[in-house]
Amino acid sequence: MYLRPTWRKKKAYWTLVKSVREGRKVRQEIVAHLGTLSASGMVRAQDLARRLGMKPDQPGLFDPPLSEEVLPIRIKGIGLERARQFGNVYLGMKLWQMARLDDFFSVNLPEGQEDIPWATVAMISTIARLCDPSSELHIAEDWIRRTALCDMLLLDENQINEDRLYRVLDKLLPLKDALQAHLKDRWTNLFNTQYDLVLYDVTSTYFEGQALGNPEAQRGHSRDHRSDCKQVCLGLVVTPEGLPLGYELFPGNTHDSKTVETIVQKMEAAYGKTNRIWVWDRGMLSADLLPWMRQSGRRYVMATPKATLQKHADLLKDAAAWQTVKNRDIEVRYVTLPDPDSSDLFVLCRSTARREKEKAMHDRFSSRIREGLERLQRRLHKAKKPVALEQVQRQIGRLLQRHQRGAAFFDIQSVVDANASGGIRLTWTYDASDDHPARRTEGCYLLRTNIPDWSPQDVWSTYIQLVHVEEAFRIQKSQLEIRPIYHHKQDRVRAHIFVCFLAYILWKLLEGWQERSELGHSPRILLDQFAQIQSADVRLPIDTGQWLRLRCVVKPEKHQQILIQRLGIPIPQRMALPQGTQM
Numbered sequence: 001m002y003l004r005p006t007w008r009k010k011k012a013y014w015t016l017v018k019s020v021r022e023g024r025k026v027r028q029e030i031v032a033h034l035g036t037l038s039a040s041g042m043v044r045a046q047d048l049a050r051r052l053g054m055k056p057d058q059p060g061l062f063d064p065p066l067s068e069e070v071l072p073i074r075i076k077g078i079g080l081e082r083a084r085q086f087g088n089v090y091l092g093m094k095l096w097q098m099a100r101l102d103d104f105f106s107v108n109l110p111e112g113q114e115d116i117p118w119a120t121v122a123m124i125s126t127i128a129r130l131c132d133p134s135s136e137l138h139i140a141e142d143w144i145r146r147t148a149l150c151d152m153l154l155l156d157e158n159q160i161n162e163d164r165l166y167r168v169l170d171k172l173l174p175l176k177d178a179l180q181a182h183l184k185d186r187w188t189n190l191f192n193t194q195y196d197l198v199l200y201d202v203t204s205t206y207f208e209g210q211a212l213g214n215p216e217a218q219r220g221h222s223r224d225h226r227s228d229c230k231q232v233c234l235g236l237v238v239t240p241e242g243l244p245l246g247y248e249l250f251p252g253n254t255h256d257s258k259t260v261e262t263i264v265q266k267m268e269a270a271y272g273k274t275n276r277i278w279v280w281d282r283g284m285l286s287a288d289l290l291p292w293m294r295q296s297g298r299r300y301v302m303a304t305p306k307a308t309l310q311k312h313a314d315l316l317k318d319a320a321a322w323q324t325v326k327n328r329d330i331e332v333r334y335v336t337l338p339d340p341d342s343s344d345l346f347v348l349c350r351s352t353a354r355r356e357k358e359k360a361m362h363d364r365f366s367s368r369i370r371e372g373l374e375r376l377q378r379r380l381h382k383a384k385k386p387v388a389l390e391q392v393q394r395q396i397g398r399l400l401q402r403h404q405r406g407a408a409f410f411d412i413q414s415v416v417d418a419n420a421s422g423g424i425r426l427t428w429t430y431d432a433s434d435d436h437p438a439r440r441t442e443g444c445y446l447l448r449t450n451i452p453d454w455s456p457q458d459v460w461s462t463y464i465q466l467v468h469v470e471e472a473f474r475i476q477k478s479q480l481e482i483r484p485i486y487h488h489k490q491d492r493v494r495a496h497i498f499v500c501f502l503a504y505i506l507w508k509l510l511e512g513w514q515e516r517s518e519l520g521h522s523p524r525i526l527l528d529q530f531a532q533i534q535s536a537d538v539r540l541p542i543d544t545g546q547w548l549r550l551r552c553v554v555k556p557e558k559h560q561q562i563l564i565q566r567l568g569i570p571i572p573q574r575m576a577l578p579q580g581t582q583m
Helices: 039-051 087-098 101-108 118-131 136-146 149-153 162-191 256-271 289-295 306-311 313-317 352-382 389-402 456-479 490-516 523-531 558-567
Strands: 002-008 011-022 025-035 079-085 197-206 231-238 244-251 277-280 299-303 330-335 345-351 410-416 424-430 444-449 534-541 547-553
Touching (some): 079 087, 087 101, 087 118, 087 490, 087 523, 101 162, 118 136, 118 162, 118 490, 197 256, 231 256, 231 456, 244 490, 277 456, 289 299, 299 456, 306 313, 306 444, 313 345, 330 456, 345 352, 352 424, 389 424, 444 456, 456 490, 523 558
Parallel strands (some): 197 277
Antiparallel strands (some): 011 025, 197 231, 231 244, 330 345, 345 444, 534 547
8 A cells, every 4th residue: 555646836735545456457446536745634634533422541441551661571471462453442432432332332232240341231232243243153263263353442452242142132132222312313423414304215135045934034125136045125214314213124125115104104203303305216106105195294205116117208208397406417396296195296307328228238138138048049949849828928937027128129939839840939029219108208207395495406306316335335335234134033133233233332322423534435455454454462472480561562664644634543552460460
């Protein structure tokens, strides 16, 4: 990793770059844009850290005072022991404190007769999910021994076992609703978050195994393309900045539209029944939902199903003026649908880039269908005995199902014909003309809202913020590894998702801290860089025959020091040792 300057008007703007090998090629990946590396930037970062609520370190835990006594050291016996990852778990602890989760769990999980407070075990599980997502067994037997987390907590790492990590899951589950109330206050204090606009979407996560002990594990529409596995559905609510507000878990065969009333009522109970605007995707639409929303005066912005636009494709021929969204290739305008069933407003949107993408997808899937039909026709010509019509139709059905995006352009006929090879005559026509409904609607989509005083640009700009929910799902699935689920009991599954939600809170807090420190928006890269900062025990033999042990933190490299300065988070030089281990 190295610093790369870019000169503009005789001023150097620095970028932190690392080299990544891909096969035989090496490419440079930007870790962070550091600007001019001025002293004022460091001051702003430190001020940000204070405003985020960073708590002072525990007195005596870091940089403990050393004795002024001069001791003769035998050079030959000097050793280095217990090398551990320090920086990433130290950063995770700071995030835990910034989110005030230590206070939250101390109140809701008061200390009893247990050897280790349950609040501490909850922190260990969450930081492990943030830094290195893995199972409870892996955390207890491997991960905790590779990090300095127990050293910072003055715990014996042998006390962190699989049983204790599983039992804390049972303690965490009843705290879900209380956590949502805690988040409301925390996001308001940290980022001055308003709750008049919320985004909601649903995804699924699948199980490995049969999950016979969990009634919520059902087969349904899999967003992970694992229709062979049971799953549960996860509904997530976030702010326009992507900050998580709450979530709910539903059986795996629940339709998206059946989750909305539950999540709306839950959020109104936690955040109040204000004049809030809900933003959903097209999968939430049902016959009963919108009348229920309008009856209570709730407002919404959502997309309509693609079939609705294709049904009214003639709207695209209208020569009415379009309005261009600023700095976008998007054009929008209000349209009137024939005989609408409500007073909702409809916004028609079209995008050149999206049209090219959808056209390429249609062409690609259409070519696959054509190739599949040609292969089937060749097999029929080579058949030496009659083929059952039902068998041919099933093959055609599977082909169209695999390539649904191109199926609308084909009209396929298969009939019994004794004079044809295999006893089946197979014919098809392909219509991809510009007048085809699927062609006319490429790059277009239709939005609806019950907010009468918004412009079409306002409706589109609000709806497009759903990308923050989709990004949250990508982070939880790829970075925090919420899938696949190996737990089989219902409560353990719910607790696993709760820990992933806690880790996502820390992730978004780090992302916001990182962006405000002008370090980009890649928390995983930052965590990996901090993981390279290690701690170790320096073992010094004294002439008296005793040993002096110091638990030190390795001095960060230059590029790591830059990250530390930008974040305004000081790295200690030493840690305290448990009683009786100094010598």
